[in-house]
Amino acid sequence: MTPDGTAPEAAARQHRRRRPDPGRRRPARTVLILAALLALVSLYPDPVPNAGPRLGSLLETFQPWLPLAALPLAAVALWRRSVPALAACALPGAAWLIAHGGALFADEDTPYDLTALQHNVSDVNPDPAGTARKLVEAEPDLIALEEVTPAALPAYREILSATHPHSAVEGTVALWSRHPLTEVSPVDIRPQDVPRDWRRGLRATAHTPKGAIAVYVAHLPSVRMSPTEGFGTARRDESARYLGRAIEAEETDRVLLMGDLNSTVADRGLSPVTSQLHAPAGALAFSWPASLPLARIDQVLARDAKIVHIRALGRTGSDHLPVLAGVRF
Numbered sequence: 461m462t463p464d465g466t467a468p469e470a471a472a473r474q475h476r477r478r479r480p481d482p483g484r485r486r487p488a489r490t491v492l493i494l495a496a497l498l499a500l501v502s503l504y505p506d507p508v509p510n511a512g513p514r515l516g517s518l519l520e521t522f523q524p525w526l527p528l529a530a531l532p533l534a535a536v537a538l539w540r541r542s543v544p545a546l547a548a549c550a551l552p553g554a555a556w557l558i559a560h561g562g563a564l565f566a567d568e569d570t571p572y573d574l575t576a577l578q579h580n581v582s583d584v585n586p587d588p589a590g591t592a593r594k595l596v597e598a599e600p601d602l603i604a605l606e607e608v609t610p611a612a613l614p615a616y617r618e619i620l621s622a623t624h625p626h627s628a629v630e631g632t633v634a635l636w637s638r639h640p641l642t643e644v645s646p647v648d649i650r651p652q653d654v655p656r657d658w659r660r661g662l663r664a665t666a667h668t669p670k671g672a673i674a675v676y677v678a679h680l681p682s683v684r685m686s687p688t689e690g691f692g693t694a695r696r697d698e699s700a701r702y703l704g705r706a707i708e709a710e711e712t713d714r715v716l717l718m719g720d721l722n723s724t725v726a727d728r729g730l731s732p733v734t735s736q737l738h739a740p741a742g743a744l745a746f747s748w749p750a751s752l753p754l755a756r757i758d759q760v761l762a763r764d765a766k767i768v769h770i771r772a773l774g775r776t777g778s779d780h781l782p783v784l785a786g787v788r789f
Contacts, residue, residue: 488542513690572786592619631659704732
């Protein structure tokens, strides 16, 4: 018996219960650290390196979804009954609100001077005419299309020209406008290792009631995941550099870029373009894939103007959703 009358075995059990268990604290501490890091990366992914598999670009492309990784961390915190760890799991959610919360309260009634509609219509679209009719219903001033095939072009022309009589076509990209277009020219954004008939960029001057605007339509190369290369953005990034140089050399003050850039505006691979143009901060308007939109890779960006709102429209015959933006000068 111990001096207080307790059996030795019972006393040992009481001592073990009173003594903190380091092994029990370790998972909770790990959850706390991981949740804090996740919140930090959700706000500031810049420190994540982009060499090799381009992990930085991958995280930036799906940045709005990163806080969901806190859910399994919260499950571990509940299992360990750790209040500090569970509280830390709220940090990624707070980071999301800081970065994107403004999109929940965006006012689409904010005044604007024109509307611009961007849509990758898909080169296997089974109903080009139906797609064109849906785009016209949004009553945009400018319509930019990508993956316009020679076979589908007559259908788009027939429908869109009734309301948008001015047009420009270069390769597989096209522009329709309510306002006159002049100085139409191709923009060479072709990566060096693709065929010379690859034409995915154009420039035109749109003469609007608010003055002249240099309008660019571009379709950057697709990105593919590969077990050897990771997030394969090399061609897209090369094309973005060429597009960035064209915009930098543009003499018209007001510039509007509409296109499928195959990434979000947060992706550092697009910085040659996005560093020069305005995008709506924190806006979501996911456009791809149409069946379950995860990212907005279809963009409307501006120089010497402001994108006051942007939203995704309903499905067409494409694997992308159209996006409609209000532009204020």
